[in-house]
Amino acid sequence: MAEVRLENISKHFNKVIAVDDFNLSIKDREFVVLVGPSGCGKTTTLRMIAGLEAITEGNIYIGDRLINRLPAKDRNIAMVFQNYALYPHMTVYQNMAFGLEQRKAPKEEIKQRVREAAKILGIQDLMDRRPKQLSGGQRQRVAVGRAIVRKPEVFLFDEPLSNLDAKLRVQTRVELKKLHERLATTIVYVTNDQVEAMTMGDRIVVMKDGLIQQVGAPLELYNSPTNIFVAGFIGSPAMNFFEAELVHSGERLSVQTDSFRIDLSPKKAALTEGYSEKKVIVGIRPEDLLEAREHVTGKTIQTTVEVVEPIGSEIYVNVSAGEVPLTASVDRKARVKPHQEFVVEPSLDYLHLFDIRNENTLS
Amino acid sequence: MVGERFGSKLIKFYTPLVLYLVFLLFPFYWMANTVFKSDIELYDLALNPLYIHSPTFDNVAHLFTQTIFLRWMWNTFFVAILATIISLAASLLAAYAIQRLQFKTSGPTGVAIFLGYLVPQTILFIPLAHIIFKLRLWDSLWSLILTYPTFLIPFCTWLLMGYFKSIPKEMEECAMIDGTSRINIFRKIILPLCLPGILSAGIFCFTLSWNEFIYALAFISATTSKTVPIGLVTELVRGDVYHWGPLMAGALCASVPVALVYSFFVEHYVAGMTGALKE
Amino acid sequence: MDAVAATEQDFRPPSLRKRLSMALENPTFLGFLFVAPAELLLLIFLAYPLLLGLWLGLTDTIVGREGNFIGFQNYISLVHDASFWLTVFNTFLYTLVAVFFKLILGVGLAVVLNRDFKGKGLMRAIVLLPWIIPTALSAICFWWLYDSTFSGISWTLIKLGLMDHRINFLGDAWNARWSLIVANIWRGVPFFTIGLLAGLQTINPDLYEAAEIDGAGSWARFRKITLPLLMPLLTVVTVFSTIWTFADFQLVWVITRGGPGGATHIFGTLSFQRAMSGGHFGEGAAISNFMLPILVACVFIAFVFLRKED
Numbered sequence: 001m002a003e004v005r006l007e008n009i010s011k012h013f014n015k016v017i018a019v020d021d022f023n024l025s026i027k028d029r030e031f032v033v034l035v036g037p038s039g040c041g042k043t044t045t046l047r048m049i050a051g052l053e054a055i056t057e058g059n060i061y062i063g064d065r066l067i068n069r070l071p072a073k074d075r076n077i078a079m080v081f082q083n084y085a086l087y088p089h090m091t092v093y094q095n096m097a098f099g100l101e102q103r104k105a106p107k108e109e110i111k112q113r114v115r116e117a118a119k120i121l122g123i124q125d126l127m128d129r130r131p132k133q134l135s136g137g138q139r140q141r142v143a144v145g146r147a148i149v150r151k152p153e154v155f156l157f158d159e160p161l162s163n164l165d166a167k168l169r170v171q172t173r174v175e176l177k178k179l180h181e182r183l184a185t186t187i188v189y190v191t192n193d194q195v196e197a198m199t200m201g202d203r204i205v206v207m208k209d210g211l212i213q214q215v216g217a218p219l220e221l222y223n224s225p226t227n228i229f230v231a232g233f234i235g236s237p238a239m240n241f242f243e244a245e246l247v248h249s250g251e252r253l254s255v256q257t258d259s260f261r262i263d264l265s266p267k268k269a270a271l272t273e274g275y276s277e278k279k280v281i282v283g284i285r286p287e288d289l290l291e292a293r294e295h296v297t298g299k300t301i302q303t304t305v306e307v308v309e310p311i312g313s314e315i316y317v318n319v320s321a322g323e324v325p326l327t328a329s330v331d332r333k334a335r336v337k338p339h340q341e342f343v344v345e346p347s348l349d350y351l352h353l354f355d356i357r358n359e360n361t362l363s
Numbered sequence: 364m365v366g367e368r369f370g371s372k373l374i375k376f377y378t379p380l381v382l383y384l385v386f387l388l389f390p391f392y393w394m395a396n397t398v399f400k401s402d403i404e405l406y407d408l409a410l411n412p413l414y415i416h417s418p419t420f421d422n423v424a425h426l427f428t429q430t431i432f433l434r435w436m437w438n439t440f441f442v443a444i445l446a447t448i449i450s451l452a453a454s455l456l457a458a459y460a461i462q463r464l465q466f467k468t469s470g471p472t473g474v475a476i477f478l479g480y481l482v483p484q485t486i487l488f489i490p491l492a493h494i495i496f497k498l499r500l501w502d503s504l505w506s507l508i509l510t511y512p513t514f515l516i517p518f519c520t521w522l523l524m525g526y527f528k529s530i531p532k533e534m535e536e537c538a539m540i541d542g543t544s545r546i547n548i549f550r551k552i553i554l555p556l557c558l559p560g561i562l563s564a565g566i567f568c569f570t571l572s573w574n575e576f577i578y579a580l581a582f583i584s585a586t587t588s589k590t591v592p593i594g595l596v597t598e599l600v601r602g603d604v605y606h607w608g609p610l611m612a613g614a615l616c617a618s619v620p621v622a623l624v625y626s627f628f629v630e631h632y633v634a635g636m637t638g639a640l641k642e
Numbered sequence: 643m644d645a646v647a648a649t650e651q652d653f654r655p656p657s658l659r660k661r662l663s664m665a666l667e668n669p670t671f672l673g674f675l676f677v678a679p680a681e682l683l684l685l686i687f688l689a690y691p692l693l694l695g696l697w698l699g700l701t702d703t704i705v706g707r708e709g710n711f712i713g714f715q716n717y718i719s720l721v722h723d724a725s726f727w728l729t730v731f732n733t734f735l736y737t738l739v740a741v742f743f744k745l746i747l748g749v750g751l752a753v754v755l756n757r758d759f760k761g762k763g764l765m766r767a768i769v770l771l772p773w774i775i776p777t778a779l780s781a782i783c784f785w786w787l788y789d790s791t792f793s794g795i796s797w798t799l800i801k802l803g804l805m806d807h808r809i810n811f812l813g814d815a816w817n818a819r820w821s822l823i824v825a826n827i828w829r830g831v832p833f834f835t836i837g838l839l840a841g842l843q844t845i846n847p848d849l850y851e852a853a854e855i856d857g858a859g860s861w862a863r864f865r866k867i868t869l870p871l872l873m874p875l876l877t878v879v880t881v882f883s884t885i886w887t888f889a890d891f892q893l894v895w896v897i898t899r900g901g902p903g904g905a906t907h908i909f910g911t912l913s914f915q916r917a918m919s920g921g922h923f924g925e926g927a928a929i930s931n932f933m934l935p936i937l938v939a940c941v942f943i944a945f946v947f948l949r950k951e952d
Contacts, residue, residue, distance in 0.1 A: 052851050073857040085848035089870045098866070099856035150856070379754055380765075383747070387772060390828065393794045394783045405792070412794055453680040460676035464669040472677060479688050481882075481941060483889030485910035486934065489917050489927045490694035491687065493703070513688040516680050545667055574776045576892035577910070581918055592778030596896055607786050614779040625774045626767070 002028050002063060002153035002186040004049065009058035011044050011210075018044045020210040022058070031180050031187045033201035035194060036233070041210040042190045043158055049188060050156055051075050062153060073102075078147035079156040083163065084139050086131040092118075092142050093127040099150045117149045120182070137168050144176075148183060157189040161196060173199060194234050198222070206230045228359040231283050231352055237316055239283045242324045243356070246272060246280055254298065255282050255353075259322025263298040265348045271362045272353065281359070283352035286316065289328035292345040300345045301326070305338050317342065397611040398422055405608060422608035423616070432613055434587055435594035440620070442504050442590060443572035446511035450568050451561065453512065454519035459549060461520070462527040463535070473524070480517035487513070488581050495582050506582040507590070511572055518571075519564040526560030527553070566628050573621050591617045698927035705921045716928035725904045726912070726929070733908040735819065737888045740826040745880060747827065748834020749872075753864065755835065756842045766836070773832035781896035784825040788812050788897065815905035818898050822906055826893055830886075834879055841875035842868065881944040885937055909933050 009022040019041040026032050034042035047053040049060060051072030060067050067075055078099075087095050093114060100110045118124045121141040131139055140160060147155055160176075161169045177200055180187055191197055197204045198218045206213040206221065206229070214226045218234075225231035231239050244255035244262075253269040254261050262282075272280070292300045303319035303326065310316075310332070317328045317336050328344050336342060353362040397405065399418040410416060426432050461473045491510055500506040530553060538548045554561075579590045586598060595613040599606045665671045699716055703709025720726045755765060772780060787793055788811035796808040811821045845868065853863045869876075891910035894900065900907035900915060907915070909929060917926025 050851075050855060052854070072851075072854045073859065075855075077855065079852070079855050081848050081852060083846070083848055085846065085852035087849060087853075087867065098853070098858075102853075102857035102862060146852075146856070376754055376757065376759075379750060383751060384768070386828070387769065389794075390780065390783050390787055391771070393787055396794075397786065408791070412792070412797055449683075453683060456676035457680035460673040464673035464676065472681070476680065476684065478941075479684055481885055481937065482688060482692060483885060483910075483933070483937070485889045485891050485913065486695060486930045486937075487688065487691045489913065489923055489930060490691035490698055492705075492917075493694065493698065493923065494687075494691060496705075509683075510687050512683050516684060520680065544663065545669075545672055570774060570776075574778075576778050576895075577914065580895075581914070592776055592892070595782060596778060607789075607792075610782055611786060614782045618775050618779050621774060621776060622771075625770075 005061040007059045012056045031202045033197040035197040036207035040207040077154045078152040082159040084143040117145045155187045260301045281354040286327045286329035288347040288350040289344040292343040422612040425609045426612040435591040439590040447568035450512040450515035458523035462524045502585045699931045703923040729907040729912045744830045751835045752838035837879045
């Protein structure tokens with residue numbers, strides 16, 4: 001059983017609170033991603049699970065065991081470091097065998113397990129080489145191999161792809177995901193790349209300044225972010241945000257800026273019940289801003305194109321609606337040019353409304 | 364790290380450290396202790412020698428008045444400073460040449476200089492004595508000033524080469540494009556950037572000069588020309604009479620300049636030593 | 643008009659000044675110029691004496707007068723000299739034992755000092771003290787500390803009940819040897835400590851964490867990670883220390899002058915005694931020259947070892 005439970009975990013470094021009241025229950029075989037900007041506490045949390053940092057407050061359980069004071073080597077976990085931490089004076093084989101040798105496993109067993117892991121990762125031909133003779137991608141595999149040889153209860157990954165070039169990163173992502181299916185073990189994965197988080201995690205934990213912002217499945221976070229931070233962090237290009245006034249006109253509720261007005265659907269309007277402020281922050285993703293043929297007040301926004309970024313599969317159009325900058329993601333065949341007029345229609349069902357005081361989503 | 368208890372920390376850390384500190388500091392303590400004891404107290408076996416019963420400055424006074432300690436100090440300073448200047452100058456130029464100018468034999472020259480550091484004074488002192496005698500530098504402080512660079516230059520060159528490596532080549536190339544002459548590049552760009560290295564090397568030269576013994580013992584016999592270590596060892600022992608009090612006072616007072624220089628520049632000293640070793 | 647003026651100017655040979663400044667831009671010329679002072683000094687006062695020393699060993703030079711070539715006579719008479727063999731024995735004993743302990747203590751201390759603790763900087767500075775203080779001065783101190791009547795060590799040991807009589811440190815042959823070795827260790831450990839400390843700090847700390855997770859306890863981490871990665875630096879430091887200890891002079895000379903009865907002579911002190919006190923330059927040089935093969939062997943072994951590690 002390899003459930004991991006973190007209860008009220010906090011970490012203080014002198015006066016700095018790196019992790020604040022972190023609560024999470026990870027199910028057996030789940031792939032959980034901790035994601036957030038630098039300094040949000042995700043790596044510190046991971047290291048507390050590993051036993052490389054002492055816990056200031058709270059409890060961590062692996063299965064039924066309380067592991068707070070257990071030294072790292074007795075926790076039956078394996079970790080892949082950001083810089084791989086391969087032993088430079090040992091061959092690939094020795095690097096992978098090290099953990100088992102320390103646990104006094106019989107030689108035959110070690111040989112067999114290392115070979116098995118090497119095969120899975122495709123590094124059988126590199127066994128006699130030293131780390132400095134390997135490419136970045138190869139080193140990364142050895143680091144992963146070293147971890148899987150141990151057959152631990154939990155795998156910990158600390159930004160393992162950040163040192164790979166973009167193409168290799170995409171490739172390796174897929175392979176790690178396949179590995180997870182094959183090994184069927186609990187994984188806790190730290191990254192600052194939201195694409196990695198979205199594509200790999202069963203569940204994602206978004207962190208900021210030591211606090212959990214939201215926990216949920218990828219699409220849950222994408223569709224129903226609980227605050228502006230999560231909404232802006234997940235999804236690329238990022239969600240558009242602008243301040244608007246809530247305007248009632250009879251039955252109709254609209255959000256209005258200096259240059260345009262959008263009438264809200266009844267469903268969305270209902271979200272503002274109990275909200276007493278006059279202003280609200282509106283969020284709409286670029287992919288939810290559609291190109292419209294003509295302008296209809298209350299439904300569409302008239303904009304001027306500033307910059308056009310064709311990335312091949314689609315086109316990112318950076319426009320300005322008066323003082324409000326927006327990014328729309330449109331079809332790759334669209335004909336858009338800078339300085340021309342461009343009308344966008346926000347998809348009403350995908351509009352997000354945020355409390356202007358605390359930046360939480362209105363619900 | 365998680366899991367380390369205080370007991371384990373005590374064994375692995377505090378105990379060895381404390382034991383070693385006792386071992387390290389005891390001689391210093393004993394030396395300082397002796398300096399301020401009167402002869403009577405010193406040679407009284409009934410007293411506990413571990414602390415001073417009635418402190419006195421007699422030994423220090425004896426040192427400064429009955430011996431020419433101050434003269435020896437002056438000699439040693441003179442030699443150390445001049446040897447340092449000569450060595451620094453020669454090393455700076457040599458290190459720059461080998462590291463940056465990359466001329467044809469720069470590699471082997473560098474190795475040769477390094478190997479020079481490995482030749483100990485105990486092999487060279489006899490032939491050198493012969494040469495010194497021939498050059499009529501016998502009993503002169505110049506015999507030391509000219510021979511000390513033989514062990515100062517190799518080390519300083521090595522150290523300074525390390526420093527030059529850390530200055531990006533692009534800076535010099537930029538200056539060359541700007542039209543500066545190579546000599547001016549050396550004077551105006553490299554030298555200022557190298558000051559920490561020069562400081563480290565200078566401190567090394569200074570402390571190593573003070574530490575030299577065999578040449579000073581072999582080449583100089585006139586009492587007034589001796590350096591401090593030689594003077595203390597040879598002049599404060601008359602026949603069977605060991606003037607321990609003044610001897611320790613001399614050892615203590617002579618240690619002071621070096622310790623002072625060291626304490627102000629510890630970081631540079633350690634950086635210099637470790638930088639050189641890493642090469 | 644201008645074209646003509648230009649060609650006229652081209653034909654004038656460059657002035658001496660211009661030639662000099664051009665030469666100074668040439669890296670090769672400048673390089674040689676810059677290396678010259680150092681090279682000159684080292685050639686006159688290091689390379690030449692080295693060869694002269696070899697020559698002197700083959701002569702019967704006495705201080706003050708030129709010697710005659712006598713071939714290997716000096717060496718032959720040394721081989722038949724009992725006190726020479728005693729010196730050989732002593733030097734090897736002194737070097738091997740002292741370096742061994744300096745290494746062990748140096749490594750241990752470096753590991754201990756590598757942890758983070760308050761006053762680390764101060765501790766490092768204190769640890770370096772024996773190395774900084776001029777050797778002769780600390781030798782004087784040990785000389786006094788080893789006095790057979792007034793030694794503080796004897797007094798402390800007797801008070802603690804560990805001994806019942808004062809130790810004759812320097813009057814007994816074996817006591818004198820151990821006393822010198824201890825003084826040498828006292829002085830030499832800092833060099834190992836600081837050098838190895840620097841080496842320890844270059845080891846990627848992630849490696850220790852990875853090893854810990856892999857299941858290695860602190861001793862296993864030391865043996866499998868720290869030591870192997872420290873080997874190159876350890877080799878260099880040990881070779882240096884071996885050479886310096888082997889060729890030592892001042893510590894032994896100040897404390898025992900090679901006594902009692904020549905029991906603690908090492909190559910340096912015996913050579914000095916024969917050459918300076920006795921006046922026999924030729925013989926003294928011969929003794930010193932015996933050190934050369936050992937030193938060359940040391941350096942050679944170190945090179946080979948380091949090449950292999952790469």
